[in-house]
Amino acid sequence: KNQVEQSPQSLIILEGKNCTLQCNYTVSPFSNLRWYKQDTGRGPVSLTIMTFSENTKSNGRYTATLDADTKQSSLHITASQLSDSASYICVVSAGVGDKLVFGAGTILRVKS
Amino acid sequence: NAGVTQTPKFRVLKTGQSMTLLCAQDMNHEYMYWYRQDPGMGLRLIHYSVGEGTTAKGEVPDGYNVSRLKKQNFLLGLESAAPSQTSVYFCASSLRDRVYDEQYFGPGTRLTVT
Numbered sequence: 001k002n003q004v005e006q007s008p009q010s011l012i013i014l015e016g017k018n019c020t021l022q023c024n025y026t027v028s029p030f031s032n033l034r035w036y037k038q039d040t041g042r043g044p045v046s047l048t049i050m051t052f053s054e055n056t057k058s059n060g061r062y063t064a065t066l067d068a069d070t071k072q073s074s075l076h077i078t079a080s081q082l083s084d085s086a087s088y089i090c091v092v093s094a095g096v097g098d099k100l101v102f103g104a105g106t107i108l109r110v111k112s
Numbered sequence: 113n114a115g116v117t118q119t120p121k122f123r124v125l126k127t128g129q130s131m132t133l134l135c136a137q138d139m140n141h142e143y144m145y146w147y148r149q150d151p152g153m154g155l156r157l158i159h160y161s162v163g164e165g166t167t168a169k170g171e172v173p174d175g176y177n178v179s180r181l182k183k184q185n186f187l188l189g190l191e192s193a194a195p196s197q198t199s200v201y202f203c204a205s206s207l208r209d210r211v212y213d214e215q216y217f218g219p220g221t222r223l224t225v226t
Contacts, residue, residue: 031212044202044217049214093211093212094211095211099211104152104153104154
């Protein structure tokens, strides 16, 4: 069964600290993996998209890694800011059947 | 350039009532989608459209209907609302197939069915 599991479910960190969010998937065949940021009351916004051949991709203070062998991805946030408080969603695409599998998200709260 | 917009932002319905959610995009995208988001679950696809005049079922289509009469608009209808349809609804669009192309999401509609 195609699944995307994210951990932790929620996380609280102090402003300025780093954090890492995890995504494990069983989607097959794999096409690409995306990380979205969803602010409260808003729609998801894309942070990164990674294909099979990409191990690391950065977008400002956000760095995503992908290990296609172990079917794991992580999103690392450096020097967190209050505006990073949001839900972070991992989405994996299957190469057939127009299939996108969404994770439930990790809720991050950055406090001062 | 407004991107993807949704109307209304909030709505409360009684069981059995009907309503239509409107999605509009100004990016000339071919593909449009309706999702629902429930607490503790990932976004689930309700219906989608691959072009003007086309519609197709997603993962959870029961109780919903859609229409795409114009390329820029995608309507989601609830014929007889049920409490199980209480959710946040998101519209999205992409230039081509969402598997390979970026999806752009609207701000969402929060629907409560009592």
